[in-house]
Amino acid sequence: MKIGLFIPCYINQLYPQVGISTFQLLQQYGEVEYPISQTCCGQPMANSGCENDSIGAIKVFKKAFEKYDIVIGPSASCVLHLREHGVNIFPSAKEVIDKTYDLTEFLFDIIKIKHINATFPHKVALHKSCHGLRGMRLESCSERVKRAPDKQKKLLKLVDKIKLVSPSRADECCGFGGTFSVTEKDVSVQMGNDRLADYIHNGAEYITSGDMSCLMHLEGLIKRQKLNIKVIHMAEILASNKVMVPEEKEILETSNIH
Amino acid sequence: MEKGNSTHPVGAEAFNKDKKRVAWHDKALWFVREKRDKAAHQIPEWEQLRELAAQIKAHTLSQLDLYLEQFEKNALKNGIHIHWAKDAEEHNTIIADILENHQAKKVVKSKSMLTEECGLNPFLEQRNIEVIDTDLGERIVQLADEKPSHIVLPAIHKKKEEVGALFHQHLHTQKGASDPAYLTQEARKHLRTKFLNADAAITGVNFAVANTGGFVVCTNEGNVDMGANLAKVHIACMGIEKLVPSQEHLGVFLRLLARSATGQPITTYSSHFHRPKKGREIHIILVDNGRTNQLAKPDFKSSLNCIRCGACMNTCPVYRRSGGHSYNYSIPGPIGAILSPGKDLKKYSSLPFASTLCGSCTDVCPVKIDIHTQLYKWRQIIGKEGHLPKGKKTVMQLTGKVMGQSKTFSMMSAIGKKILGGPKVLAYNALNPWTEDRDLPSPNFTFKDWYKKNKNNE
Numbered sequence: 190m191k192i193g194l195f196i197p198c199y200i201n202q203l204y205p206q207v208g209i210s211t212f213q214l215l216q217q218y219g220e221v222e223y224p225i226s227q228t229c230c231g232q233p234m235a236n237s238g239c240e241n242d243s244i245g246a247i248k249v250f251k252k253a254f255e256k257y258d259i260v261i262g263p264s265a266s267c268v269l270h271l272r273e274h275g276v277n278i279f280p281s282a283k284e285v286i287d288k289t290y291d292l293t294e295f296l297f298d299i300i301k302i303k304h305i306n307a308t309f310p311h312k313v314a315l316h317k318s319c320h321g322l323r324g325m326r327l328e329s330c331s332e333r334v335k336r337a338p339d340k341q342k343k344l345l346k347l348v349d350k351i352k353l354v355s356p357s358r359a360d361e362c363c364g365f366g367g368t369f370s371v372t373e374k375d376v377s378v379q380m381g382n383d384r385l386a387d388y389i390h391n392g393a394e395y396i397t398s399g400d401m402s403c404l405m406h407l408e409g410l411i412k413r414q415k416l417n418i419k420v421i422h423m424a425e426i427l428a429s430n431k432v433m434v435p436e437e438k439e440i441l442e443t444s445n446i447h
Numbered sequence: 448m449e450k451g452n453s454t455h456p457v458g459a460e461a462f463n464k465d466k467k468r469v470a471w472h473d474k475a476l477w478f479v480r481e482k483r484d485k486a487a488h489q490i491p492e493w494e495q496l497r498e499l500a501a502q503i504k505a506h507t508l509s510q511l512d513l514y515l516e517q518f519e520k521n522a523l524k525n526g527i528h529i530h531w532a533k534d535a536e537e538h539n540t541i542i543a544d545i546l547e548n549h550q551a552k553k554v555v556k557s558k559s560m561l562t563e564e565c566g567l568n569p570f571l572e573q574r575n576i577e578v579i580d581t582d583l584g585e586r587i588v589q590l591a592d593e594k595p596s597h598i599v600l601p602a603i604h605k606k607k608e609e610v611g612a613l614f615h616q617h618l619h620t621q622k623g624a625s626d627p628a629y630l631t632q633e634a635r636k637h638l639r640t641k642f643l644n645a646d647a648a649i650t651g652v653n654f655a656v657a658n659t660g661g662f663v664v665c666t667n668e669g670n671v672d673m674g675a676n677l678a679k680v681h682i683a684c685m686g687i688e689k690l691v692p693s694q695e696h697l698g699v700f701l702r703l704l705a706r707s708a709t710g711q712p713i714t715t716y717s718s719h720f721h722r723p724k725k726g727r728e729i730h731i732i733l734v735d736n737g738r739t740n741q742l743a744k745p746d747f748k749s750s751l752n753c754i755r756c757g758a759c760m761n762t763c764p765v766y767r768r769s770g771g772h773s774y775n776y777s778i779p780g781p782i783g784a785i786l787s788p789g790k791d792l793k794k795y796s797s798l799p800f801a802s803t804l805c806g807s808c809t810d811v812c813p814v815k816i817d818i819h820t821q822l823y824k825w826r827q828i829i830g831k832e833g834h835l836p837k838g839k840k841t842v843m844q845l846t847g848k849v850m851g852q853s854k855t856f857s858m859m860s861a862i863g864k865k866i867l868g869g870p871k872v873l874a875y876n877a878l879n880p881w882t883e884d885r886d887l888p889s890p891n892f893t894f895k896d897w898y899k900k901n902k903n904n905e
């Protein structure tokens with residue numbers, strides 16, 4: 190299986206480790222390639238009311254990924270955006286988008302993994318990102334009487350020594366929301382702080398999620414206020430036993446690419 | 448109608464100055480949302496009920512003209528007077544005329560979001576008619592000279608101490624008293640004299656039934672019944688979307704409404720009106736005021752399904768932390784944010800952006816309005832019509848250009864990192880407020896760097 194690795198723009202730039210973990214996880218299931226011409230799913234523009242300004246990004250996406258059997262990205266939000274809106278914005282990308290999946294969907298629905306070689310001896314709270322939760326139905330949500338399969342929770346339970354803790358509000362939004370985080374800064378910050386207080390109160394050492402954008406917002410608040418809790422993408426937990434090859438280490442330590 | 452041109456972020460910022468109040472407001476509404484969850488989870492067929500309700504509404508709206516005529520015919524047969532109002536002004540004028548014909552100077556009014564929408568109170572007050580809101584929450588905001596901040600809980604933004612002070616000033620309750628039971632009792636006494644002396648009663652309508660010509664009004668306080676049964680004239684105001692085809696459909700909506708609104712199995716009073724008593728009159732005003740316009744828009748017509756339960760407000764993390772007044776529209780919260788742009792796109796252009804698009808409103812809505820999708824769609828229209836803040840549009844155009852060209856993207860990433868020590872190509876980074884409260888990580892390599900290096904070493 191030729192896997193195209195889709196790394197959302199902000200993960201590429203701000204959280205390279207999440208990309209590395211995803212890459213390492215996927216390598217077990219096929220030949221993984223990261224087409225370097227990729228840019229972005231176009232969501233920042235489209236959610237701001239500028240769908241037309243995002244056509245270019247989706248065109249680039251189509252071109253970069255059409256040659257693969259399957260396209261996987263560690264972001265429910267970006268994948269959902271392509272699925273729900275990308276197809277309307279640039280219809281000829283439909284074929285590519287139809288074979289694009291979020292990492293959780295890939296591992297749970299397509300590979301159907303039952304075991305994983307990963308250890309994470311920590312108390313972890315799963316932050317159900319809204320796009321994964323309500324858009325992709327990866328988890329059950331508190332509003333609905335219907336239950337979903339709880340895919341992310343089941344994947345995390347495969348990890349050795351992990352202890353999952355539940356927040357008091359099962360699935361409230363973190364308050365990121367793309368440009369919402371700056372145009373509605375006060376509410377956004379309050380929402381984030383409320384989530385953090387809930388996770389801290391319930392004893393979590395780490396907050397994990399399938400979406401790094403929520404975690405970026407939460408981490409921004411954690412660091413500024415020097416709170417005693419950390420964020421980590423699910424891919425990093427699932428790849429926690431992967432040993433890095435020396436070259437990777439070198440880059441991570443010296444980080445002197447430019 | 449609505450005052451001022453304030454945008455949602457401005458209202459939200461003002462509300463957030465008092466952090467304790469925000470936390471209290473959030474908690475009070477979350478409590479209601481949790482009650483709703485418990486009530487919904489006790490009904491195994493909840494999701495089917497929602498689906499059924501959505502289908503009944505969609506069907507009714509698809510032949511609204513026929514059902515309206517059927518309703519009119521049956522109501523007339525029952526001896527009810529029917530009036531058609533194309534807009535708020537007509538609605539208000541019709542009511543003023545009816546009141547004048549009866550020389551009615553004192554009016555009691557139960558909760559009706561439609562009369563809020565039409566600005567009925569100030570209109571009548573200018574004509575020297577006393578209008579007393581008889582819903583306790585509405586009476587509170589009326590005494591405070593404010594607007595309701597929630598459609599089910601109009602005074603949810605007021606603490607009981609504030610209500611105590613207000614009642615002390617207007618109803619002469621004991622100074623410093625804030626016990627809800629005592630204050631409610633005093634309000635009852637005060638309202639009782641208003642009910643007994645009213646010349647006319649105005650009510651809203653929750654559901655109107657086409658095949659009977661009757662209508663239903665739901666309350667927890669019984670104030671509709673007090674008003675309508677005591678006064679000589681009962682004027683019921685309804686938006687044209689309030690119809691259901693037949694009596695049997697009521698069961699679906701009555702089961703959903705109170706559970707969604709407050710977590711009660713049913714409202715304390717579900718009052719059915721069919722015909723006036725001897726010597727009395729019932730008037731129904733059927734109001735359009737922009738509804739047919741909304742109905743003509745395929746992407747937005749399902750917003751007319753709304754049964755005004757308020758669940759989307761209670762669940763909305765933004766509403767809970769910005770308060771109803773920040774929306775500056777008669778219906779606040781997520782549903783207000785998709786109804787208001789249809790009324791005045793420019794004026795309400797900030798409302799569809801007062802959301803993270805988390806989708807909770809859509810999942811909680813008992814009539815399955817795809818609220819968050821409609822928010823997204825209004826954003827596109829606002830963008831196309833040129834009502835976005837200028838800076839935002841420019842940033843998005845630029846970001847779009849960068850993201851639309853692999854080469855430019857790489858170049859910008861590199862330049863961004865060198866000059867600014869951080870990746871400035873991202874839209875949210877180009878806008879400063881992020882860093883006022885939040886840090887950003889600044890790794891000194893990108894995934895792409897790592898990948899290139901490792902690919903070459905393979």
Ligand code: SF4
Binds near residue numbers: 707
């Ligand atoms: S949109 Fe739905 S949830 Fe919101 S008030 Fe209307 S019926 Fe209730």
